[in-house]
Amino acid sequence: MEIGAIIVILVALAFDFTNGFHDAANSIATVVSTRVLSPRYAVMWAAFFNFVAFLIFSTHVANTIAKDVVAQSALTVGVIFAGLLGAIAWNLLTFWLGLPTSSSHALVGGMAGAAVVRGGFDVLISEGLATIGAFIVLSPLIGLALALLLTVIIQWLFHRNKDIDRLNKGFRRGQLASAAAFSLGHGGNDAQKTMGIILAVLIAVGNLPADAEVPLWVVLSAHTAIALGTLFGGWRIVKTMGFKLTKLQPSGGVAAETAAAATLFFASAQGIPVSTTHTITGAIVGVGASRRMSAVRWRVAGRVLWAWIFTIPGAAIVAGIFSLIVQALA
Amino acid sequence: MSDRRAYFFLAAALAVLAVQGLVPQYRWLTLSVAALYLVFALAFATANLSARRASIKKRQSLGG
Numbered sequence: 118m119e120i121g122a123i124i125v126i127l128v129a130l131a132f133d134f135t136n137g138f139h140d141a142a143n144s145i146a147t148v149v150s151t152r153v154l155s156p157r158y159a160v161m162w163a164a165f166f167n168f169v170a171f172l173i174f175s176t177h178v179a180n181t182i183a184k185d186v187v188a189q190s191a192l193t194v195g196v197i198f199a200g201l202l203g204a205i206a207w208n209l210l211t212f213w214l215g216l217p218t219s220s221s222h223a224l225v226g227g228m229a230g231a232a233v234v235r236g237g238f239d240v241l242i243s244e245g246l247a248t249i250g251a252f253i254v255l256s257p258l259i260g261l262a263l264a265l266l267l268t269v270i271i272q273w274l275f276h277r278n279k280d281i282d283r284l285n286k287g288f289r290r291g292q293l294a295s296a297a298a299f300s301l302g303h304g305g306n307d308a309q310k311t312m313g314i315i316l317a318v319l320i321a322v323g324n325l326p327a328d329a330e331v332p333l334w335v336v337l338s339a340h341t342a343i344a345l346g347t348l349f350g351g352w353r354i355v356k357t358m359g360f361k362l363t364k365l366q367p368s369g370g371v372a373a374e375t376a377a378a379a380t381l382f383f384a385s386a387q388g389i390p391v392s393t394t395h396t397i398t399g400a401i402v403g404v405g406a407s408r409r410m411s412a413v414r415w416r417v418a419g420r421v422l423w424a425w426i427f428t429i430p431g432a433a434i435v436a437g438i439f440s441l442i443v444q445a446l447a
Numbered sequence: 448m449s450d451r452r453a454y455f456f457l458a459a460a461l462a463v464l465a466v467q468g469l470v471p472q473y474r475w476l477t478l479s480v481a482a483l484y485l486v487f488a489l490a491f492a493t494a495n496l497s498a499r500r501a502s503i504k505k506r507q508s509l510g511g
Binding site: 247248250251252254255258259261262265266387406 | 452455459462463465466469470473476477480483484487
């Protein structure tokens, strides 16, 4: 394998690490904010389930990233490298600003921007991008609707229960399961984006045929990288997600995580790369909205919304600049 | 319908329907989610109306 491809694979794994660092905090925000687990044990819990997700999910999302965003003829090693650099730069910028933006959409935007600069808009696959674009809107709204529905069901089932302490204790235990489910969903969907990048590189250099599936070593290395990233999780974003959006009770944490996990499971099964950040944010807002609209801190939610809107074009522009630099240096 | 949640859920239903054309293969999903939001909107709107009606009745009985 050529040295350029090896470098891109290493950068892809570094991106996966930053994805874990940046996004996996979402998995533990509600567990930490409801004080079910200390931050240290929460990240270990999430990292473990991030890693074992490969046992449950197939690699449909990886195939979508590798084959349904940019035409394979336009995906050279240089373009993939520039796309990754753009996504990483965007992630680091939003991490520094404390904004829970989507690493996934940064990656899609980065790949698209880097490819468009070289080959024009014709290299983009409109059907794949339309599905990803639609789920930018749908994934938080599905998470929100399911979380609200679950909250209503929980309230209806337990409103006569007078022993609040016992009830909270039960939901705290339940949160361990719901956080694990969410971490599985996160590992299943997000690690596959890196697998998709590596698969695209291996196809671009002729190491694999165009219709190849993801090799096992790629699956294992991507899950290892995201799990390690989770272990070093980003606390600025945990604070935004868990504390600033709305105040959560253990039952709310269970509802939010279960709703987000269900959304991620569905998306992974369908091969749709969605943002774990968008999904859990929608679910947390859903729980907050069940109390009253003022329970949600809309200024923070609005800031998050703007970050979402700018992620794909922002990462695309940064990656486009990197693409021109890589082209000039090559 | 002064409960702001009703408006919010109505807007959410419209947002879901707006992107439906991009993913015709998931029509069943988008329609189900939009329907769920409409149920929420209706539930919050009617709950609010009932509360307001009760409050008006209470004020009238106190006044008269």
